[in-house]
Amino acid sequence: xxxxxxxxxxxxxxxxxxxxxxxxxxxxxxxxxxxxxxxxxxxxxxxxxxxxxxxxxxxxxxxxxxxxxxxxxxxxxxxxxxxxxxxxxxxxxxxxxxxxxxxxxxxxxxxxxxxxxxxxxxxxxxxxxxxxxxxxxxxxxxxx
Amino acid sequence: xxxxxxxxxxxxxxxxxxxxxxxxxxxxxxxxxxxxxxxxxxxxxxxxxxxxxxxxxxxxxxxxxxxxxxxxxxxxxxxxxxxxxxxxxxxxxxxxxxxxxxxxxxxxxxxxxxxxxxxxxxxxxxxxxxxxxxxxxxxxxxxx
DNA sequence: GTCGCAAATGCTACTATGTTGCAAAACTAC
DNA sequence: GTAGTTTTGCAACATAGTAGCATTTGCGAC
Numbered sequence: 019x020x021x022x023x024x025x026x027x028x029x030x031x032x033x034x035x036x037x038x039x040x041x042x043x044x045x046x047x048x049x050x051x052x053x054x055x056x057x058x059x060x061x062x063x064x065x066x067x068x069x070x071x072x073x074x075x076x077x078x079x080x081x082x083x084x085x086x087x088x089x090x091x092x093x094x095x096x097x098x099x100x101x102x103x104x105x106x107x108x109x110x111x112x113x114x115x116x117x118x119x120x121x122x123x124x125x126x127x128x129x130x131x132x133x134x135x136x137x138x139x140x141x142x143x144x145x146x147x148x149x150x151x152x153x154x155x156x157x158x159x160x161x162x
Numbered sequence: 163x164x165x166x167x168x169x170x171x172x173x174x175x176x177x178x179x180x181x182x183x184x185x186x187x188x189x190x191x192x193x194x195x196x197x198x199x200x201x202x203x204x205x206x207x208x209x210x211x212x213x214x215x216x217x218x219x220x221x222x223x224x225x226x227x228x229x230x231x232x233x234x235x236x237x238x239x240x241x242x243x244x245x246x247x248x249x250x251x252x253x254x255x256x257x258x259x260x261x262x263x264x265x266x267x268x269x270x271x272x273x274x275x276x277x278x279x280x281x282x283x284x285x286x287x288x289x290x291x292x293x294x295x296x297x298x299x300x301x302x303x304x305x306x
Numbered sequence: 307g308t309c310g311c312a313a314a315t316g317c318t319a320c321t322a323t324g325t326t327g328c329a330a331a332a333c334t335a336c
Numbered sequence: 337g338t339a340g341t342t343t344t345g346c347a348a349c350a351t352a353g354t355a356g357c358a359t360t361t362g363c364g365a366c
Contacts (some may be wrong), residue, residue, distance in 0.1 A: 019346070024365090032297040036335070037342090037343095038332085038333050038341095038342060039333080039334095040176070040332075040333070040342090040343065040344080042330095042343085042344075043340095043343090059323080059324085060322095060323095063233060066333065071233035072345095073345090074344070074346070075323095075324090075344050076324090076325080076326090076344085076345075076346080077192075077343080077344055077345065079251035079323095079325080080343080080344085084343095087288065093365090095239040095240060095241055095242070095243070096239060098237055098239075098353095099239075099243045099245075099322075099323060099324095099352065099353070100322085100323070101243070101323090101324090116286060123164070133356095140300045141303055142260060142297060142298070142299060142300060142303070143297045143303045144295055144296075144297045145263065145292070145296045145297035145298070146295075146296045146297070147293065147295050147296070148293070148294040148295075148296065149291065149293055149294075150291070150292040150293075151286075151288055151289045151290075151292075152288075152289045152292065153286060153287045153288045153290070153293050154286070154287040154289070154293070155286060156284045156285035159285055159287045161285070181313090181314095182312095182313060182314070182315065182361085182363075183362075183363095184313090184315080184361075184362070186314085186315075187314090203352080203353090205351095215313090216316090216318045217316090218315065218317070219316095219352095219353090220315085220316070220317080220355090221314080221315055221316065221356080223314095223352095223354080224314080224315085224355065225314090228314095231355090231362055242324095243323065243324070243350090243352060243353095244352070245352085245353090262346075
């Protein structure tokens with residue numbers, strides 16, 4: 019489908035993970051890269067429709083799963099039962115999330131990881147910390 | 163069912179919220195109070211069976227919902243799609259959670275709230291912070 | 307004590323989210 | 337172009353949570 023004059027960043031990112039460059043993966047990754055906030059399966063599916071990319075619900079799940087396993091994307095459980103996905107930027111998992119309680123959007127706050135120098139009680143072994151901030155995003159905070 | 167010689171802490175806690183003292187609510191709250199970790203609907207349902215309390219799945223959902231709305235309990239989204247519930251101790255929402263990546267259990271770490279002196283980028287209004295620590299709990303950490 | 311009312315329960319059915327298995331199609335290497 | 341493996345698409349299934357409504361039950365009034 020793709021002629022050799024398409025060196026898009028999404029394609030090379032997928033190829034670097036040792037995966038096949040398919041139209042679905044490229045489209046999904048481009049959507050994730052363009053989005054400033056974490057997206058649900060449903061939102062990505064709609065964006066896929068806008069692009070005119072034929073897709074299946076299951077394929078989308080598997081594609082997202084592959085992206086997460088490859089370390090390209092990251093998934094997180096929101097307030098409801100829908101998981102959200104976003105591109106994992108430079109750092110590994112070391113970034114915080116901001117959840118707007120009004121519009122429900124979730125944005126990734128890169129480059130800020132507080133000192134989680136918590137005094138753990140027993141023999142707890144800390145591996146990584148996940149910080150979720152709740153409040154109002156700039157858009158919603160301005161209106162109210 | 164209950165004679166007036168039953169001044170259990172769970173009963174009085176429910177009554178203090180202006181709710182009716184039913185066997186289901188009392189039993190659920192006692193289970194939550196006795197549990198050291200957050201429980202899923204399913205786990206609470208099993209515990210309810212052990213107590214011999216007849217219950218319905220929907221009733222359990224509504225009971226937990228009521229407890230959360232009353233401020234007695236708090237709910238949180240875990241790694242999978244199952245929400246977990248625990249009793250909200252002294253503090254409001256100001257406590258961290260520890261998630262064991264091996265056994266999947268979630269415990270509430272009371273009395274530790276790190277300095278979330280995060281420099282928020284735009285006009286974000288911080289309301290509250292939720293900290294989830296990942297790693298191994300004492301039981302799992304010892305075994306491996 | 308018992309009567310009545312509102313809250314809570316229990317049931318069925320339904321929606322939403324995510325998963326599994328397998329055949330067909332597409333991507334990559336040769 | 338052909339072969340081989342991955343990925344997709346479809347259908348069915350599994351799990352988590354919700355909605356509506358009739359019945360029961362706690363609780364106050366009488």
